[in-house]
Amino acid sequence: MIADDERNPASKADVRREQILAAAQTCVLEQGFHRASISKICKLAGMSPGHVYHYFENKEAIIAALVRRDLDHVLDFTAGMRASADVLEAMIDRIPLGVAEKLDPRDASLKLEIAAEASRNPNIARIVREADACSLKSLRQTIAEARRARGLPDDDKTVAELAVVAAAMFDGLVIRGVRDPDTDREAVARRFAEILRGVFLA
Amino acid sequence: MIADDERNPASKADVRREQILAAAQTCVLEQGFHRASISKICKLAGMSPGHVYHYFENKEAIIAALVRRDLDHVLDFTAGMRASADVLEAMIDRIPLGVAEKLDPRDASLKLEIAAEASRNPNIARIVREADACSLKSLRQTIAEARRARGLPDDDKTVAELAVVAAAMFDGLVIRGVRDPDTDREAVARRFAEILRGVFLA
């Protein structure tokens, strides 16, 4: 075989790890952390239970990797925003997309599971909080830039407060999507834009 | 023994049921639904595992009762609001309390666990959605009354949209409390009040 480590950065081991994580994600999504057993995961990943432990130390390591992967994905999503010329318009343009994604019950399940686990598992909490600090920082930069462009004060305190409120608004949609699946996405997006313009840029 | 069902509505059976629910709540709070086993619950409640099944058909019935009890408590909280003379002031006065409660990580654990479970367990979903419909209705009435008192349009569509956004804002705090335990409660409460006055009453 041609050496993977030179021609292809995704070695066989990496592929296997990814298979396990994908299977674990499906299981957690469908049944939650508690019922996502190793036996189900390895069956879905098409390998034996013993082999799973060749790539992950234990079940918690799988969960931690899953959490980290999901949070990395979120960070990627927000990263593109600050690259735009008009940051505010980029934010507002993305609201309908962000609202739709957060309200999607398929995503909600995993995110809620992660949050619940973080509220009592210190290892998961650390991962979640690192990602959140990074995500909030990005949001603060975006808000500060939008305010500067409009000649508004962009002191740290103001910007930080607005970022927390904005984060809370979007985070809340994850719960709303579960509590009321028929939530009107268009209306929420419109009202969110209204708040963004009316409060965040005033 | 004096007949409980006449003199005291809390019969011995009700007391036992409540013991079980209290123990179950503690277990779920500390370890989540998955690790809240019958053996732990019955040990904490001070009774044998067999006896638990004398009062609940199975584990899911305990969880369902726990969910229902938690949601009833939330409905009680919001019910008092509409009784006030000045509904808007009552709403705004209650913001700091509501913010503090939602950001409390002790409450968050149970609420997130319930939401996560609802996103894939139809029985739990039904209970959660019934309670949410009730809670949202209450919120709509409050907002409509506040707007009427200020001569603002109180058409159903507008009010419904605002209620959803307000619910999302507070729901989001549950997740924020987990993701960033150091969230500034005073600042969030102040900004929320600002949004309530600036957007909901305009």
Place this chain on the structure above:
DNA sequence: GCCAATAGATTGAACGATCATTCTATATCG
């Protein structure tokens, strides 16, 4: 070019623990 040696990939049975649940036996009380 072939064969033995070796190292990594993979298996699946087995382990002890714990799970939700059931059942029978005993205790308590009206």
Place this chain on the structure above:
DNA sequence: CGATATAGAATGATCGTTCAATCTATTGGC
């Protein structure tokens, strides 16, 4: 006495994890 309350052992399933055995593929000697 009859009925309800309660206990706790037993059941079979499933859990996370381990481990010795087997397969596969690459390497090095000839």
